[in-house]
Amino acid sequence: MKVRMTSTVQMKRSHLIGISFIIMLVLYVVFSSLRLGWLSSLHGQSDDAGSSHGSGTLKRGKYSVWPDFSVALDKQPDWFVKNCWPGEKLSVSAVSQVMGRWAEALPLHCSEMYKTFVTIFDVKTLKTKVLIEGPFAKKVKKWLGNNEDLFQEANDQTVIKIYNFYTNEQVLINPLRDKRPIAKPQKPERELFTAQDHFTRLESEHSVSASNTFKWDKWHGLILTKQHHPLNWNEEQFMDLMKTAMKWFEVVQAQDTSFSYPVIIWDLLPHASASQIHPHIHTNLNAERYYGYLENWRSAGELYYHDTSRNYFTDLAGTHKALNLSIQLGEAVAFAHLIPRKDDEVVVMSRLPDEDFFKLIYYTVRAFIEDMEKFCFSLAVALPTMGGDKTGQIPAFARIVTRGSVSSIRSDISSVDLFVASNVNIDPYKVIGYIRNSVAKRYTDTSGASF
Incomplete structure (x- = not known):
């Protein structure tokens, strides 16, 4: 009886060890897969990157033959202004209104160009308040050329953020900054001194x-x-x-x-x-x-x-x-x-x-x-x-x-x-x-x- 109980305990222990080993192996495989996936995404080399376009995967430093560059558009810029956001005054301050009208525009060329735009760019407009009081208000007004309208705009400001999904470039715009007066500079000049390449200088008329x-x-x-x-x-x-x-x-x-x-x-x-x-x-x-x-x-x-x-x-x-x-x-x-x-x-x-x-x-x-x-x-x-x-x-x-x-x-x-x-x-x-x-x-x- 004692031998049988000991044998049963040993079998259970063996089963537990085996199950534990299997669990650890599964966890290792899952963790390794997740880690490899994370590294691939980090380097822009996921297996399905570009799978629906071109051939093979997108590899860092490898390039395809692209369609030729062209400056031609099916419609002229004036057509988009009149048909995609009619009545909107184009300025960076009005970008959110333009984007809203453009997204709802019915003409096919409007919707196709809007789809192209949002494929490349992300645009966000945010409102922010600033409390300017006391002696500092006088200084800010001076910065703004003592323009009362600009000072009021300084209390309720607009920030525009535009991001490019492909280059990862981003710009942060505050239109108020562009309205500040700027002093005009003077023009200088100086003489010329240069070194020379080992091959003959190239020289033309100018x-x-x-x-x-x-x-x-x-x-x-x-x-x-x-x-x-x-x-x-x-x-x-x-x-x-x-x-x-x-x-x-x-x-x-x-x-x-x-x-x-x-x-x-x-x-x-x-x-x-x-x-x-x-x-x-x-x-x-x-x-x-x-x-x-x-x-x-x-x-x-x-x-x-x-x-x-x-x-x-x-x-x-x-x-x-x-x-x-x-x-x-x-x-x-x-x-x-x-x-x-x-x-x-x-x-x-x-x-x-x-x-x-x-x-x-x-x-x-x-x-x-x-x-x-x-x-x-x-x-x-x-x-x-x-x-x-x-x-x-x-x-x-x-x-x-x-x-x-x-x-x-x-x-x-x-x-x-x-x-x-x-x-x-x-x-x-x-x-x-x-x-x-x-x-x-x-x-x-x-x-x-x-x-």
């Missing part, structure tokens, strides 16, 4: 190449205007500057074919971080990929293609055109960006870096300098890859922003801009108005001219 004295990459050059004043350069001189830059890319790529991702950078005046006063652009040719922020737009294009089988850049430009935030010149388009990196951002796009593309950049920066009297600006241009690889082929695009007053000691970049989101408070409809006026008064038709 510009010359040089080397950056302290390079940030293997192929990092400078193209400079021959005249040294930071602001007094015309369209002919600017276009010559761009032609020399394009020639620099051709010469470098012929010497080193493994470098095929061309980028142009330009900061004007010290408040925009320029190290010298004279106009000079940075030319860079990179290997493997574009530089970080620019590559981020390219990877957004791949993700969007896997989700929709469409060209992200075509739809990015198209939604801005539908919202009447653009102007087109030939096959190039410029639009006031809904999610600006900094103040007054204008994006210029074209399938190729042709004459119209660079002219729109020129008209934009001249609008900043002459019409808006904002002399400091920064821009970055990403050009289509060189060497024939069509995977992940971006259009030529430029991002152009103003950088605050040249005479201000206050930086235009804060911890919010660096680590949280763009904090920009200028109405894009005001910006595109300046760009349209600039094109209207400065454009001359030179179709047929080579670039």
Whole structure:
């Protein structure tokens, strides 16, 4: 009897051990699956990513051949204004009303473009109250130019948040900030000193190449205007500057074919971080990929293609055109960006870096300098890859922003801009108005001219 009881206890103990082992094994498998799923989602590599579009899974750093970029729309921007949100005055302050009317609009083109817009963007409008009393109220009124209406608006403020699902860019807008008076600065100038690349200088009528004295990459050059004043350069001189830059890319790529991702950078005046006063652009040719922020737009294009089988850049430009935030010149388009990196951002796009593309950049920066009297600006241009690889082929695009007053000691970049989101408070409809006026008064038709 004792032997039988002992045997029974041992059997139960064995069963418990076996069951415990099975439970632990199941828990391990479940935990491992969840962990792998979490890591995959963290890196954007889930097994079903893009399963309904294209072939295979979406892999980091791998690109497909996208549909060609196009600036064409089935309907003109005026049609969307009249049919999708009739009667609404277009401004960033009225974005919530426009979105509400657009969501309910019946015409098919309205609903299709609205679906495209909300696929890319998320828009939120929030109300917030501020209590301003005592001596501080007097100071705030002074900031607002002693405008009583603006002071009342300061007590009941509106904050607008726009987020891009594909680039993860976000802008935080307070329209009241754009209404504050701004002092006008003075214009400076300085002389020219440069280093030289190891190959022969490229020189044209109005510009010359040089080397950056302290390079940030293997192929990092400078193209400079021959005249040294930071602001007094015309369209002919600017276009010559761009032609020399394009020639620099051709010469470098012929010497080193493994470098095929061309980028142009330009900061004007010290408040925009320029190290010298004279106009000079940075030319860079990179290997493997574009530089970080620019590559981020390219990877957004791949993700969007896997989700929709469409060209992200075509739809990015198209939604801005539908919202009447653009102007087109030939096959190039410029639009006031809904999610600006900094103040007054204008994006210029074209399938190729042709004459119209660079002219729109020129008209934009001249609008900043002459019409808006904002002399400091920064821009970055990403050009289509060189060497024939069509995977992940971006259009030529430029991002152009103003950088605050040249005479201000206050930086235009804060911890919010660096680590949280763009904090920009200028109405894009005001910006595109300046760009349209600039094109209207400065454009001359030179179709047929080579670039």
